[in-house]
Amino acid sequence: MKSLTALIKREYLEHRGAFLYAPAVILVILAVIMLSGIGIGRFNAVAKVGVISGAKGFEFGFLALSALWMAYLLAALFFYFADAFSADARNNAMLFWKSMPQSDFKILASKMLAGLTVFPFLILCALILSGVVVFVGVVILLVTAPGLTTSDPGAFLASALNILAFDVGYLVLALLWYAPFFAWVGLLSTLFRRWSIPLAFLIPGLLGLAENLLFRNILAAPDAGFVLSYLRHRMNFAVGHEDIWASMVQDGTFNAAALYTRFLSEVDWSQLVGGVAVAFVLVYIASEYRRRFVAT
Amino acid sequence: MNDLAQTTPAPIVSARGLRKQFGGREILHGLDFDIPPGRIYGLVGHNGAGKTTTLNAILGLTSYEGTVRVLGEDPYAKRASLMENVAFISDVASLPRFLRVRELFALLTNIHPNFDPQKARGFLEGTDVRMDARIKNLSKGMVAQLHLAVVMAINAKLLVLDEPTLGLDITYRKRFYRRLLEDYMTEERTLLITTHQVDEIEFMLSDIMFIRDGELILHMQMETVSGKFAQVLVRPADVDAARALKPIYEETRFGQTAMVFDGVERERLAAFGEVSTPTLSDLFVALMQRGPK
Numbered sequence: 001m002k003s004l005t006a007l008i009k010r011e012y013l014e015h016r017g018a019f020l021y022a023p024a025v026i027l028v029i030l031a032v033i034m035l036s037g038i039g040i041g042r043f044n045a046v047a048k049v050g051v052i053s054g055a056k057g058f059e060f061g062f063l064a065l066s067a068l069w070m071a072y073l074l075a076a077l078f079f080y081f082a083d084a085f086s087a088d089a090r091n092n093a094m095l096f097w098k099s100m101p102q103s104d105f106k107i108l109a110s111k112m113l114a115g116l117t118v119f120p121f122l123i124l125c126a127l128i129l130s131g132v133v134v135f136v137g138v139v140i141l142l143v144t145a146p147g148l149t150t151s152d153p154g155a156f157l158a159s160a161l162n163i164l165a166f167d168v169g170y171l172v173l174a175l176l177w178y179a180p181f182f183a184w185v186g187l188l189s190t191l192f193r194r195w196s197i198p199l200a201f202l203i204p205g206l207l208g209l210a211e212n213l214l215f216r217n218i219l220a221a222p223d224a225g226f227v228l229s230y231l232r233h234r235m236n237f238a239v240g241h242e243d244i245w246a247s248m249v250q251d252g253t254f255n256a257a258a259l260y261t262r263f264l265s266e267v268d269w270s271q272l273v274g275g276v277a278v279a280f281v282l283v284y285i286a287s288e289y290r291r292r293f294v295a296t
Numbered sequence: 297m298n299d300l301a302q303t304t305p306a307p308i309v310s311a312r313g314l315r316k317q318f319g320g321r322e323i324l325h326g327l328d329f330d331i332p333p334g335r336i337y338g339l340v341g342h343n344g345a346g347k348t349t350t351l352n353a354i355l356g357l358t359s360y361e362g363t364v365r366v367l368g369e370d371p372y373a374k375r376a377s378l379m380e381n382v383a384f385i386s387d388v389a390s391l392p393r394f395l396r397v398r399e400l401f402a403l404l405t406n407i408h409p410n411f412d413p414q415k416a417r418g419f420l421e422g423t424d425v426r427m428d429a430r431i432k433n434l435s436k437g438m439v440a441q442l443h444l445a446v447v448m449a450i451n452a453k454l455l456v457l458d459e460p461t462l463g464l465d466i467t468y469r470k471r472f473y474r475r476l477l478e479d480y481m482t483e484e485r486t487l488l489i490t491t492h493q494v495d496e497i498e499f500m501l502s503d504i505m506f507i508r509d510g511e512l513i514l515h516m517q518m519e520t521v522s523g524k525f526a527q528v529l530v531r532p533a534d535v536d537a538a539r540a541l542k543p544i545y546e547e548t549r550f551g552q553t554a555m556v557f558d559g560v561e562r563e564r565l566a567a568f569g570e571v572s573t574p575t576l577s578d579l580f581v582a583l584m585q586r587g588p589k
Binding site: 003006007013088090091092093095099103104291295 | 357377380384386390391393394402403409443
């Protein structure tokens with residue numbers, strides 16, 4: 001366990017640029033843009049949605065930024081896995097890592113775990129800080145701009161905690177849902193190094209094309225064929241979006257508990273569990289390839 | 297018989313019929329050798345002779361045919377656990393550049409059970425390598441010093457060095473080997489080293505193996521080299537007579553003919569000129585010549 005933790009920390013040290021420094025820069029830019037927008041009067045709730053409470057305005061802002069941070073995380077993780085699974089070979093360091101008494105599976109598992117724990121946690125921290133930025137912006141707007149009615153501090157706190165609770169749950173499930181895709185690009189990275197990114201799309205694309213050209217009229221396939229239809233379904237984790245929107249525009253505080261009930265019922269659990277198992281198998285295949293064939 | 301069995305220690309490395317193919321071409325042709333503990337072995341050969349492939353098989357980095365046992369284990373199947381007692385530096389290996397020296401030591405403390413960070417710090421004393429330095433900012437020589445400090449701080453039974461001083465200047469190279477000999481080697485440890493600069497390691501070797509085109513052509517203890525091989529600077533008048541004793545190598549140096557003999561008594565050779573023991577590099581040149589095809 002100690003060695004696994006150390007290997008995960010190594011991943012953090014190597015890849016913190018995309019998950020620590022870049023989000024910090026984005027936060028600063030975000031704060032500057034928000035304050036500049038407030039300064040030149042770009043935020044006018046009356047003109048856009050009518051008079052709303054300060055807490056509701058905060059919810060709009062925090063949820064919007066939550067969505068952006070999650071999109072950033074998923075994109076950054078895709079590139080992380082495309083790089084990390086072959087990064088040990090960078091600057092001829094592979095033989096150094098091979099001289100350590102750690103199995104290739106453990107090393108790749110540490111990369112997978114870092115991608116599913118440490119880096120999302122860092123983005124979650126950035127998300128919380130962006131909530132603070134939004135809060136500060138709303139407080140300034142309460143004083144300077146029309147369209148927001150005052151809310152007590154408890155309402156702000158309740159909104160923040162509810163959104164955060166929902167974000168954490170959504171994030172955990174989204175990461176597990178997309179785990180096989182991350183493992184897929186990781187496997188390709190082990191096999192083909194920097195070509196993993198185009199191949200991650202090219203291989204399923206070619207499979208879909210082959211299916212459509214060769215078997216389309218033979219099998220009772222759905223539109224675009226089995227492969228592409230399945231991947232379209234599997235790529236989309238758009239569960240509960242209507243509910244989120246409804247909860248956001250209602251008068252009361254954003255209610256994470258109520259959303260969870262409906263949200264969890266929409267998750268395709270068999271696909272999620274099966275996907276995690278597939279991710280495990282893909283990481284194992286990558287580790288065996290690395291053990292047998294990657295020496296430099 | 298029993299006494300022999302009790303006093304002969306089990307070999308650290310044992311290879312039987314070690315073969316390796318790349319793309320249908322056989323690179324190693326069935327090597328057989330044992331490396332006992334406490335020895336300093338030099339594995340010497342031309343580029344492409346199979347040195348690194350042999351080392352890779354010993355380190356579990358490549359598959360092979362035949363049997364290889366390191367500390368009694370199959371290295372290809374048990375590489376990870378074996379590395380607790382085996383350390384190596386490869387000619388192409390480099391330390392991870394994104395780490396600071398301090399971070400590297402902290403990491404190794406947790407992932408290598410036999411790594412001692414205090415020892416590693418001690419080995420770096422007197423060098424220009426600072427604990428806060430980023431590895432990517434160190435010079436090549438400093439990285440070599442750091443890498444050596446790392447492997448010497450690992451309490452390993454077998455240390456494998458594959459061209460560890462490649463690209464370093466003579467000062468670093470001499471310091472590297474002196475440090476290794478003075479601070480690391482003990483009776484319990486075994487060192488297997490390959491290098492092209494054979495003269496620089498000759499003083500420290502206990503055993504030598506020459507590999508040519510995937511075959512071991514020489515495997516013997518250094519102290520027996522002088523009993524088997526002799527070099528004579530033959531006087532011009534005696535060249536023909538000396539040739540009659542079938543030297544394995546002959547060359548002209550500054551007008552003198554130097555011949556290397558295998559298994560000819562020194563008393564007979566003394567009649568032709570000054571007899572000496574060939575240096576490893578002389579022996580290497582003599583034995584590495586490929587015969588006519």
